[in-house]
Amino acid sequence: MAAVFLQLKLALLRNRFRQRSGAVVQLVVSTVVVLFFGTAIVMALLATRFAGQDATDVLVVLQVLQALGWAVSPLLAFGVDETLDPTRFALLPLTPRTLVRGLFVAALVGVLPVGNLLALLGGAVAVADPWWTLVVAVPAALLQLVLCVVLARAVAAGMSGLLRSRRGRDLAVLVGAVAILLPQVLNVAVNGLVRGRLDPFAALATMAAPLRWLPPGALAHAASDAANGQWIPLILDFLLGVVTIALLAWWWRVALSRSLVRPDRSMERVERAGVVAGLVQRLLPGLPGLVAARDLRLTGRDPMRRMSWLVSLVVGVIVPLVPLASGNGPLGGAYAAWLLVLMCGLQAANQFGFDGSGLWQHIVAFGSRQQARAEVLGHVMAVVLPSLPLVLVASVVFPLVAGQPALVPAAVGLMLALFGGALAGGSLTSAWQPYGVPQSRTSAFASTVPGQGGRALVAMLGTAVVAGITILPVAILLALGLTWVGLVVGAVCGVAAVVVGVRLAGDRFASHATSILATVSAGDRV
Numbered sequence: 166m167a168a169v170f171l172q173l174k175l176a177l178l179r180n181r182f183r184q185r186s187g188a189v190v191q192l193v194v195s196t197v198v199v200l201f202f203g204t205a206i207v208m209a210l211l212a213t214r215f216a217g218q219d220a221t222d223v224l225v226v227l228q229v230l231q232a233l234g235w236a237v238s239p240l241l242a243f244g245v246d247e248t249l250d251p252t253r254f255a256l257l258p259l260t261p262r263t264l265v266r267g268l269f270v271a272a273l274v275g276v277l278p279v280g281n282l283l284a285l286l287g288g289a290v291a292v293a294d295p296w297w298t299l300v301v302a303v304p305a306a307l308l309q310l311v312l313c314v315v316l317a318r319a320v321a322a323g324m325s326g327l328l329r330s331r332r333g334r335d336l337a338v339l340v341g342a343v344a345i346l347l348p349q350v351l352n353v354a355v356n357g358l359v360r361g362r363l364d365p366f367a368a369l370a371t372m373a374a375p376l377r378w379l380p381p382g383a384l385a386h387a388a389s390d391a392a393n394g395q396w397i398p399l400i401l402d403f404l405l406g407v408v409t410i411a412l413l414a415w416w417w418r419v420a421l422s423r424s425l426v427r428p429d430r431s432m433e434r435v436e437r438a439g440v441v442a443g444l445v446q447r448l449l450p451g452l453p454g455l456v457a458a459r460d461l462r463l464t465g466r467d468p469m470r471r472m473s474w475l476v477s478l479v480v481g482v483i484v485p486l487v488p489l490a491s492g493n494g495p496l497g498g499a500y501a502a503w504l505l506v507l508m509c510g511l512q513a514a515n516q517f518g519f520d521g522s523g524l525w526q527h528i529v530a531f532g533s534r535q536q537a538r539a540e541v542l543g544h545v546m547a548v549v550l551p552s553l554p555l556v557l558v559a560s561v562v563f564p565l566v567a568g569q570p571a572l573v574p575a576a577v578g579l580m581l582a583l584f585g586g587a588l589a590g591g592s593l594t595s596a597w598q599p600y601g602v603p604q605s606r607t608s609a610f611a612s613t614v615p616g617q618g619g620r621a622l623v624a625m626l627g628t629a630v631v632a633g634i635t636i637l638p639v640a641i642l643l644a645l646g647l648t649w650v651g652l653v654v655g656a657v658c659g660v661a662a663v664v665v666g667v668r669l670a671g672d673r674f675a676s677h678a679t680s681i682l683a684t685v686s687a688g689d690r691v
Contacts, residue, residue: 170267174274199280207287214291221389222373224288228309228381231281235313236320261422265318265414272314282310292388301399302388308406309384315410319417380409449546452536456543457550463519464547469602470519473512474551481505482559499564499572506559506580507632509552510587514624516544516595517674518602522686528678537678538671544595545588545667556584575648578655579639585659586635589666590628596673598624599681601688614687635662 289302383402390399560580600620642651
């Protein structure tokens with residue numbers, strides 16, 4: 166039966182190449198990326214060894230991080246790999262034991278498992294000193310791969326009901342935000358070591374000491390124990406790894422049995438978050454207020470929309486401020502808020518893609534260009550209402566943090582122009598370069614349908630170009646030292662850009678509604 170699952174996995178991969186034109190390119194790119202990082206890790210371990218340092222501590226930390234990455238991978242990739250959802254086998258006459266074996270074999274097929282295997286074997290070679298300890302390091306590396314795969318599958322089976330629900334997708338959003346912040350935290354830690362003139366190998370040794378007795382760390386430490394003749398710790402290393410794999414396999418089997426008989430929770434009734442939306446509709450009467458209130462309600466319900474906002478906040482705020490914490494000053498100084506402002510403005514792009522084929526209800530609802538413009542304005546206001554206070558606060562805070570309070574008026578004017586230009590560009594690209602969004606997605610990261618990634622890229626670039634054009638007059642005034650004039654002109658340019666963008670986008674939407682509908686309806690099939 167394991168051979169049958171292997172054939173099914175190969176058939177899935179083969180059919181993916183036949184049905185998707187960019188699947189081969191995606192495979193090549195992912196292979197290159199995995200091989201690059203795997204090679205970089207192995208080279209770093211070998212360089213550590215040849216530098217006279219113990220590479221075991223480095224491998225301990227890396228293998229613990231590797232296991233952690235496999236543990237959270239179901240949250241980030243659920244709905245991408247068809248074999249991740251165990252409920253697809255609920256109607257098959259298979260026992261949980263058979264399913265566990267088959268799914269385990271299928272999980273070993275792919276670019277990521279093979280890349281992990283090569284990196285682990287390279288790490289085994291790096292820590293094998295003397296060379297005869299390879300007879301210990303290689304089995305430990307294979308056990309580490311088995312542990313990672315079984316851990317990921319057990320988590321996927323144990324959380325299968327949650328991952329199909331709204332709460333599970335919200336959890337995926339939270340994990341994605343942590344993943345985005347992790348490189349910045351590591352950057353701060355490395356810079357702190359450099360400033361403090363601390364020995365990085367000593368810091369790694371301190372970190373690896375407690376991690377050494379976790380199952381991944383114990384397997385990484387097996388070759389070192391063999392080289393030092395510490396046979397009892399060596400036996401404990403392998404025993405800890407084998408027992409952990411056995412417990413995870415048992416958990417996987419139990420969770421798989423439960424997931425096959427539990428009802429699907431993906432259609433649970435969601436509470437209506439209509440307080441803010443209702444207030445918006447009262448403050449902004451007419452069709453624009455109705456559309457804005459609807460967009461805000463959907464943002465509160467759809468994890469992917471919230472993921473987009475969360476990424477904007479994390480990247481726009483944390484990325485400029487982390488260099489300040491590491492002693493290098495904020496990125497861009499007084500004008501560091503540009504990244505946050507631009508990403509907030511990008512939320513106005515692809516205004517029609519989320520509706521899919523449901524856009525036809527909007528099309529039949531308006532009968533004039535004025536109503537089409539009102540709908541576009543409503544989409545824009547759904548972005549302006551939560552973003553404008555954040556833009557103003559960031560425009561003031563960043564110059565103060567940078568120690569340049571005199572540049573606050575200039576920063577506010579420049580950011581207002583940039584924000585208005587991004588809103589205008591997002592409106593224009595929504596009408597000229599719409600693209601579909603998967604409607605049946607279970608992942609908060611599936612933002613485009615296959616074959617329309619180029620349209621999404623053009624839309625983002627077009628939005629950035631329009632925003633760049635909008636800030637040109639303000640930038641010239643600021644270069645001449647006219648900061649207060651730049652503040653006024655920036656506000657005027659931002660408002661003017663929004664007015665022109667909404668007008669042109671509404672006219673385009675009214676005259677090309679059917680073609681826009683045909684484009685965004687592609688998301689209904691994904």
